[in-house]
Amino acid sequence: MMLNPADTAFVDHLRGLLPEGSLHAPEPRYLEEPRGRWQGLAGAVALPRTVDEVAVIVRACAEARVGLVPWGGGTGLVGGQLMSEGPAPLVLSLERMAAVRGVYPDENVLVVEAGMILADVQRHASAAGRVFPLALASEGTCRIGGNLSTNAGGLNVLRYGNARDLCLGIEAVLPDGSVFNGLKRLRKDNTGYDLRHLLIGAEGTLGVITAASLRLFPQPQVVGTALLAVESPAAALKLLALAQERLSGMVSAFELIGRMGLEFLAEKIPEVKSPIGMAEWLVLIEIGLPAGFGSAEDHLSGLFEAGLAAGLVSDGVIAASEGQRAGLWRIREAIPEANRMIGAVSSHDISVPLGMVAEFIAKGGPRLAALGDFRVNCFGHLGDGNLHYNVFPAFGRSRKDYEHLRDAVKTCVHDLVAELDGSMSAEHGLGRLKVDDLERYGDPGKIAAMRAIKAALDPLGIMNPGAVLRA
Amino acid sequence: MMLNPADTAFVDHLRGLLPEGSLHAPEPRYLEEPRGRWQGLAGAVALPRTVDEVAVIVRACAEARVGLVPWGGGTGLVGGQLMSEGPAPLVLSLERMAAVRGVYPDENVLVVEAGMILADVQRHASAAGRVFPLALASEGTCRIGGNLSTNAGGLNVLRYGNARDLCLGIEAVLPDGSVFNGLKRLRKDNTGYDLRHLLIGAEGTLGVITAASLRLFPQPQVVGTALLAVESPAAALKLLALAQERLSGMVSAFELIGRMGLEFLAEKIPEVKSPIGMAEWLVLIEIGLPAGFGSAEDHLSGLFEAGLAAGLVSDGVIAASEGQRAGLWRIREAIPEANRMIGAVSSHDISVPLGMVAEFIAKGGPRLAALGDFRVNCFGHLGDGNLHYNVFPAFGRSRKDYEHLRDAVKTCVHDLVAELDGSMSAEHGLGRLKVDDLERYGDPGKIAAMRAIKAALDPLGIMNPGAVLRA
Structure with missing residues (x-):
């Protein structure tokens, strides 16, 4: 089924359905992706302010069979946010839908619109005395709707789960322009198929997430970080099991750094150095505890000694100050920068x-x-x-x-x-970069079911055409 | 679209496709539900031993347009496990598929077949030095496939989540008889729509779960239980927030008991008594910690004192022995028994x-x-x-x-x-009892999407007909 381009006639028609200033000519930022691999196409960019305006836009696209590409912060690394071939789509940016819908500290819930920047979500949680634990390199630019649409991971998954695990409910506009009012604040709700989990991770191909009800957590009161040298990835994994036994549920990060990462730093960012030198493998571990459970340094040095006794750890350093903690994290965070330079x-x-x-x-x-x-x-x-x-x-x-x-x-x-x-x-995610990989490596039963679901919910194929599944 | 009954001709045909002894006349236990509200229908009961046999059965049902009711432990309370009207279906019991597929203690993963009784899943986890935290009243009878199909909750959801949160992957037979090989042991996997989360909670209407990859957790080394009297539900909720701040992530249960529950006990099971008398509201709280974080009693008495100081708690008892712990839980567990008697x-x-x-x-x-x-x-x-x-x-x-x-x-x-x-x-879940409630209270956008998904994956309507959505 061929789609039509978002041409002047369509854009003019849509303009008549929306408040003034809702449609823009596509600025370059909507058509570029972070690694510069693809150049996107767009007939126009729509910037709705409400879920009803999103519904109007989706309905208009459905009626005219015009493709629609949802756009959050534009930070995706697999081309899910831009179409570089086919009839020029309409880009639907959620940027102007960035409001707080509700803060419920006693429920550990925050309800926000999809266009809120992830760092702002974190700030709103923090202002309520809570933490929203999703944390990634692009957090200053990416938006929560995109994080959910791609089921983002990041640094704290070990303790708190992926983006889907941090979401109690969503509001979304489905491909026919109907609204799924699923913005629940419930921990338990077994009333039919879990559309939330279907739309999360669907990369905008089954609908547009417009708001989300997010889980917050108590702020850890005592945080500790250590960098430990281990001999091998196998030793690192045994150390992980040991850490989880000793510190169950309090380990928030367990990151691996290989010697090549340290060599890249030495080559490109020499001011960032491991305080324990050129180990074959390093593990960066972070723990967070409530107050009243002892000092993080004590628990980490207990782990270090147990690791030493088990022959898993050969050297290590435990941060004794906020500055030292930041220094240890800087090593991990600088590696992607060095990668880009190389x-x-x-x-x-x-x-x-x-x-x-x-x-x-x-x-x-x-x-x-x-x-x-x-x-x-x-x-x-x-x-x-x-x-x-x-x-x-x-x-x-x-x-x-x-x-x-x-x-x-x-x-x-x-x-x-x-x-x-x-x-x-x-x-x-798959975006457009890994569509072939899904076909090559994916389970045939799963792919057939995915195609059936896509055809059922988006029979015209207007939602993010060519992402996840071939158009 | 009318379904056909699982009549003699169909059952004879199916018998030719399966090993001897795979088909039985329906014993009464397959046709009754715990509260005796409905009497089920069945042409026969199929008891497959492998996923391939399940696929053969589903394909035969699809070819003959015969309805199929998946059956686990038969403990569901909403009639999802039996059809009491329409053409007699085939009951598909997973009882004979109860094997362990793999134990991975270092990964905190256990892979089992869908027919394993929940208590056996717990035992296998325990034998591996881990805990599988799903815990419910029917755990000695219900089976993990049913727990996942209904996204069971139970006592430990606060800390560990619902059944869906405890599952990394599933194997399932889809309504056309194809197999979804999704038995992953991965913490992160963003390769397309999450069929796992769609089938979990779908109550057998989109396919039959045949095996699952389950998350295990370290065993808490130090467990403590307290029963606290609070003035009101609002005070109980403030106490919950306080407990989560002080004991973040270590609170495994926070159960409310009202005065009427205690009166019912006094009337029907008088040997079970609250050690702090007839409070208006009681909260049963349980915490679990790793070793090395202090005593559970100390943390609970700290919470008690903080609750007292905040005017939330008026009285309380902290279990000082395993026997006392069991006694406190007995109060909570006896209430449903008293309910049944009344x-x-x-x-x-x-x-x-x-x-x-x-x-x-x-x-x-x-x-x-x-x-x-x-x-x-x-x-x-x-x-x-x-x-x-x-x-x-x-x-x-x-x-x-x-x-x-x-x-x-x-x-x-x-x-x-x-x-x-x-x-x-x-x-x-919805089963057949709450199909009308979904229509009355459910979001129209969600219901329309559910119908579209059902029609796409099960166009003949053979999978658990009449459950969740009207047949």
Whole structure:
């Protein structure tokens, strides 16, 4: 079924249905993505202020069979937020829907509109004496509607879950322009199919999330951070199990850093250094406790000593001040910056079962070495089995020298992930970049069911055409 | 579209497709439900041993347009497990699929087949040194596939979530007989629509769950339980907020008991008594900590004193032994038994936003009093906003005297729940009992989307016909 472009006639028609100033010519920022890989198309950008205006826009698109691309902060890394081929769509930006709908500190609930920037959600939670734990590198730019549409992960998943786990309810406009009023503040609600969980992670292909009811948590009163050197990924995983036994539910981050990450820092951001030198593998662990449960330093040094006794840990440092904590985190956070400076041949956001992480790392290097001379920077959210497995040119060479190997590298990594029953998109989603990967690696029963659901809810195929499933 | 009965010809045909002994005449237990409200129909009961056999059965039903009712432990309270009208369906019991598929203690994962009894899941977790926290009254009989299909709740939701939150992946047979191989052990997997969350809570209307990958947790090393007297539901909720601030993430249960519950015990099970007498409202709180974080008694008495200082708590007892702990829980657990002995006019499994609990309780009594002379026993999982709000005859009268008021009582309670933006089925599901309630109270956008999904995945309407949505 062919879609029509959002041409002048359509935009003029839509203009008559919306308040003045709701439609704009597409500024470049709506048509670019962070890595500059694709150039988007758009007939116009709609900037609604209310859910009713969103419904008007979606209905108009449905009537005219015009594709619609929902747009939050534009930070997605898999091209879900822009169409670069086909009839020019309408871009639907949620930027102007960024209000607080309600704050309920005693319920640990915050209800906000989809266009609120994630850092603002965090600030509103903090002002209510609570924490909204979703935390990612792009938090100053990305918007909560996009976080939910892509089921964002980030740094605190180990303790608090993914974006979907932090959401009690949503309001959304479905592809026929009807509104799903599901903005519940309930912990338990078993009244039929869970549309919330279907729309979360659907990357805007089944509807537009316009507001969300979010879970808040008490602020940890005592926070501690340590950087520990371990011999191998297998030792890191045993340390994780030990940490969870000793500090059950209080471990908020458990990040892996490989020696290559430290070498990249030495090469590109030399002022950021590990205080325990060039270890083969480092683990950054953070814990958060209520008051009255002892000092974080004591609990972390207990873990360090238990790890030492079990032969898992060889060295370590425990932050003794806020400044030291920030310094330890800076190491982890600077690695993606160094990566960008060096320029990857291919980056992979993968997950495997925790018990397969060591095997994945052990097998990945040799398989890539058979293809060419690479440097692999493997780091990430070990506690979630989620690794950013990024493949770089050999020292002194450039990514341009490897253009011809890019697809082979990606296939090599994703094939290994599939062998180990993992996921080739752990937290970034499929967007348009990984549509082929879903077809290659996805379960056929699941893909058939996804197509049936897409056809049932969006028979015209107007919602984010070409994302997740081929248009 | 009319379905055909599972008649002799169909059953004979199916018999030829399955190993000997896979089909049985329906024993009474497959056709009764716990409260004896409905009598089920069945042409035969199929007892497959493998997912492939389930697929054969579903395909045969699809080809012959025969309805199929998935059956786990038969403990559901809303009639989801039996059809009492229409062409006799095939009952598909998962009882023989009760094997462990894999135990991964270091991953905190257990993979089991859908027919495993919940208590056995708990035992396998325990044998691996972990805990599977789903806990409900029927745990000795209900099966994990049914728990997931109904998104069961129970006692530990406050800390660990509902059944859906405890499941990393599922294997299921879809209505066309295809298999969804989604038995992942991943914490992060953003590769398309979340079919797992769609099938969980769908009560067997979109497919049959045949196996699940379950989350385990470290065993709390130090467990403490207290029974505290509070003046009002509002005070109980403030105490909950205080407990969460002081004991964040370590509160596993926060149960409300009203005076009527204690009076019912005195009337029917007098050996079970509250050690602090006839309080207006009691809260049963349980906490679980790792070792090394102090004693549970100290933390609970700290909470008690803080509650006293804030004017929220007037009396209380903290269990000093396992026997005392069991005694406190016995009070909570005996209340449903006393309820059954007295015989309710109408029972309600409702939830409201936490901030609305006090208002719900305050308004419910007077509204019911306008209908007749009732006793209300309101108790349940306060931490989840989930109350079992059960309405009984006045003392000395019988439920038979109130038959004519039953529907009015139910409507009165559910209308109030709807006004407060709550749910008329918090943890039991819709089954066949609440299909009308969904139509009355459900969001029209959601219902339309549910119908579209049902029609897309089960166009013949063979999967658990008449449950959740009208056939």
